Amino acid sequence: MNSIYLLALLGLAVAAPTTLYTHPLIRKGAAHEGDMTWKEGDFSGNACGIPPSLPAVALNAPTFDASTPGGNPNANTLCGQKIRIWNLATGAETYATVVDRMTVQDAGAIDVSQEVFGALGIDSGMGRCRVGWSL
Numbered sequence: 001m002n003s004i005y006l007l008a009l010l011g012l013a014v015a016a017p018t019t020l021y022t023h024p025l026i027r028k029g030a031a032h033e034g035d036m037t038w039k040e041g042d043f044s045g046n047a048c049g050i051p052p053s054l055p056a057v058a059l060n061a062p063t064f065d066a067s068t069p070g071g072n073p074n075a076n077t078l079c080g081q082k083i084r085i086w087n088l089a090t091g092a093e094t095y096a097t098v099v100d101r102m103t104v105q106d107a108g109a110i111d112v113s114q115e116v117f118g119a120l121g122i123d124s125g126m127g128r129c130r131v132g133w134s135l
Helices: 002-015 061-065 114-119
Strands: 031-038 056-059 082-087 093-101 110-112 128-134
Touching (some): 056 061, 082 110
Antiparallel strands (some): 056 110, 082 093
């Protein structure tokens, strides 16, 4: 009888979906490079459904969607996680909290609050620059 329960539990464990950081786009510590733009406003009404905090970041659609179970962005496992962002030219770095999804399909792109530009020593008047980032 106990072996039946054990087999049933084993079957559930094998059928369980993979968890955070198994998709190649979202491997923990994997470095990405892409365009960083800043978002005007405070990320209210964000895809994660959480109160916006600063500094904040929206991830590109392929990266964000890879962690969205059943298509529900509020259940995205990256929501609320901190990512490290660095200036490729100077090495300056900062952290921002994932709160939103971009419609952009470029797997390296991120959209950030203006505070991130300042923390990286980048003039927000540029509007767009290349950065590195990792989860």
